[in-house]
Amino acid sequence: MEGTMMGFIAPVFGLGAKGNSVAGTGKRGGFGLSVNMTVAANTSSVASESEKEEWASLNAMYSLTSEQKYKAMTLPAAENPFSAKYIAFNESDTSEYSLDKVVYRAKNGGLLDVQHDMDALAQHSPAEWKELFDRRSGRTVWPFGSGVWSKKEWVLPGIPNEDVVSMFEGNSNLFWADRFGKEIGMTDLWVKQCGNSHTGSFKDLGMTVLVSQVNHIIKKQGGIEAVGCASTGDTSAALAAYCAAAGIPSIVFLPADKISLAQLVQPIANGSIVVSLDTDFDGCMKLIQEVVEEYPIYLANSMNSLRLEGQKTVSIEIAQQFDWEVPDWIVVPGGNLGNVYAFYKGFKMMKDLGLTTRMPRLVVAQAHNANPLYTAYKNGWDFQPMVAERTLASAIQIGDPVSVHRAIRALKACNGVVGEATEEELMDVGARADRTGMFNCPHTGVALAVLEKLRNDGTIGANDRTVVVSTAHGLKFTDSKIAYHERKLHQAKGNYANNVIRIPAQSDRVIDELRKRVEL
Numbered sequence: 001m002e003g004t005m006m007g008f009i010a011p012v013f014g015l016g017a018k019g020n021s022v023a024g025t026g027k028r029g030g031f032g033l034s035v036n037m038t039v040a041a042n043t044s045s046v047a048s049e050s051e052k053e054e055w056a057s058l059n060a061m062y063s064l065t066s067e068q069k070y071k072a073m074t075l076p077a078a079e080n081p082f083s084a085k086y087i088a089f090n091e092s093d094t095s096e097y098s099l100d101k102v103v104y105r106a107k108n109g110g111l112l113d114v115q116h117d118m119d120a121l122a123q124h125s126p127a128e129w130k131e132l133f134d135r136r137s138g139r140t141v142w143p144f145g146s147g148v149w150s151k152k153e154w155v156l157p158g159i160p161n162e163d164v165v166s167m168f169e170g171n172s173n174l175f176w177a178d179r180f181g182k183e184i185g186m187t188d189l190w191v192k193q194c195g196n197s198h199t200g201s202f203k204d205l206g207m208t209v210l211v212s213q214v215n216h217i218i219k220k221q222g223g224i225e226a227v228g229c230a231s232t233g234d235t236s237a238a239l240a241a242y243c244a245a246a247g248i249p250s251i252v253f254l255p256a257d258k259i260s261l262a263q264l265v266q267p268i269a270n271g272s273i274v275v276s277l278d279t280d281f282d283g284c285m286k287l288i289q290e291v292v293e294e295y296p297i298y299l300a301n302s303m304n305s306l307r308l309e310g311q312k313t314v315s316i317e318i319a320q321q322f323d324w325e326v327p328d329w330i331v332v333p334g335g336n337l338g339n340v341y342a343f344y345k346g347f348k349m350m351k352d353l354g355l356t357t358r359m360p361r362l363v364v365a366q367a368h369n370a371n372p373l374y375t376a377y378k379n380g381w382d383f384q385p386m387v388a389e390r391t392l393a394s395a396i397q398i399g400d401p402v403s404v405h406r407a408i409r410a411l412k413a414c415n416g417v418v419g420e421a422t423e424e425e426l427m428d429v430g431a432r433a434d435r436t437g438m439f440n441c442p443h444t445g446v447a448l449a450v451l452e453k454l455r456n457d458g459t460i461g462a463n464d465r466t467v468v469v470s471t472a473h474g475l476k477f478t479d480s481k482i483a484y485h486e487r488k489l490h491q492a493k494g495n496y497a498n499n500v501i502r503i504p505a506q507s508d509r510v511i512d513e514l515r516k517r518v519e520l
């Protein structure tokens with residue numbers, strides 16, 4: 001029953017013999033969320049007893065008041081002893097800090113990580129966590145309907161619900177890539193559509209957490225005047241939107257002429273302070289770090305480990321979508337390299353708390369023109385920063401990724417792989433996949449190209465369950481997609497181009513053209 005409507009609603013409302021027992025009861029006997037109420041079951045003469053029970057449970061949910069729904073989604077204070085803090089990423093450094101402190105680096109200058117009180121979380125059984133997450137996701141009770149905040153206790157347990165800044169992000173669909181999978185000899189290929197989100201990229205998952213915490217700190221103690229980031233276009237869009245929703249000033253540093261028009265307009269529209277700089281992303285990243293050291297501006301890039309707490313929920317969501325089974329492979333395009341570590345953290349946390357039993361193998365896909373991690377992978381993990389060259393996958397045009405050591409740790413821990421794709425490969429495979437119903441951004445093209453190579457060389461098996469992470473919406477990158485189809489790119493010939501037919505509005509001419517393409 002686990003994972004079905006009955007499986008998560010019945011325990012909440014304590015209905016019937018089956019409904020009264022919490023599946024896989026944990027050490028503390030469930031979350032204690034039963035709501036006392038009488039239900040009129042929808043009984044048809046042909047319904048079995050278990051069907052009647054199921055209908056009764058559903059009816060119970062529909063007739064709850066808002067207050068009852070909120071109660072059913074919230075852990076009572078006594079069952080909510082969870083906490084998290086910053087620790088140094090490098091384990092030899094013992095510094096630790098409250099999440100309310102404005103701090104991005106440990107004493108030794110290395111990055112931070114968010115550490116949860118795993119003993120407190122382990123007080124509840126895997127089945128209870130699954131049931132709680134399933135019950136909340138995609139509904140409307142604040143803030144638990146969000147894919148991120150449905151996992152609040154694992155993300156930012158201490159924040160009051162009223163301080164959360166959310167657009168009910170997450171809960172993105174898994175696209176079953178049946179046709180494209182068959183084209184490349186795979187039977188179980190899925191694309192996680194993280195671009196189907198408020199600002200059109202996976203950055204919303206982390207930004208809701210970061211801006212919520214800023215909102216909380218401002219309310220509690222002040223000291224933050226604005227939030228700032230360097231960006232190749234997606235982080236800036238997410239920051240601008242969440243700050244606008246919270247009424248907090250935002251500042252974005254963008255490399256001049258290196259992001260798409262659709263990305264540029266997002267922070268402009270949301271009222272951000274938009275600064276265009278004559279440098280690349282790495283130059284912007286250096287500058288924003290200097291500025292936040294000196295001024296009361298909070299850093300919103302994924303160097304700030306709060307971001308990764310939100311991004312890690314996508315792993316949990318993927319497992320949840322597969323009824324808590326872990327895929328064999330996750331393929332993710334990599335730039336500043338925070339996301340691959342976030343994926344690792346999510347899968348590791350689920351395994352450590354017993355919700356799942358294994359880790360997937362992670363693949364980072366890089367553009368050949370911006371491939372410092374790929375080069376390190378080929379050289380026994382000896383990392384050297386580079387000056388990234390222009391790539392149509394402009395959001396990952398990064399030569400000195402801030403989270404490179406996080407990424408290497410994640411990849412080593414799960415026997416991961418790094419691959420690369422040329423400009424032509426990433427555009428061609430993106431176009432081929434689009435013809436099977438997707439609408440890919442070039443970064444997803446990089447991931448698909450690397451996937452195909454790993455399938456061709458046998459690293460990924462024909463029946464391996466594989467999830468490609470689509471990190472942004474294709475509509476953010478229409479310039480390069482149109483240029484590809486018009487064969488105007490110098491980086492790619494347009495082998496799968498689909499030209500618009502421009503002809504006079506005369507029926508004979510129209511029919512002639514159509515006959516060349518379909519049987520009429």
Ligand SMILES: Cc1ncc(COP(=O)(O)O)c(C=O)c1O
Binds near residue numbers: 338441443
């Ligand atoms: C669309 C898109 N895909 C992939 C990435 C890479 O993510 P990460 O920097 O976490 O490696 C980024 C940003 O860097 C991005 O904007």
Ligand SMILES: N[C@@H](CCOP(=O)(O)O)C(=O)O
Binds near residue numbers: 234300303338395
């Ligand atoms: N692609 C990113 C680059 C910055 O990454 P971040 O995750 O460190 O903020 C962007 O869109 O700016």
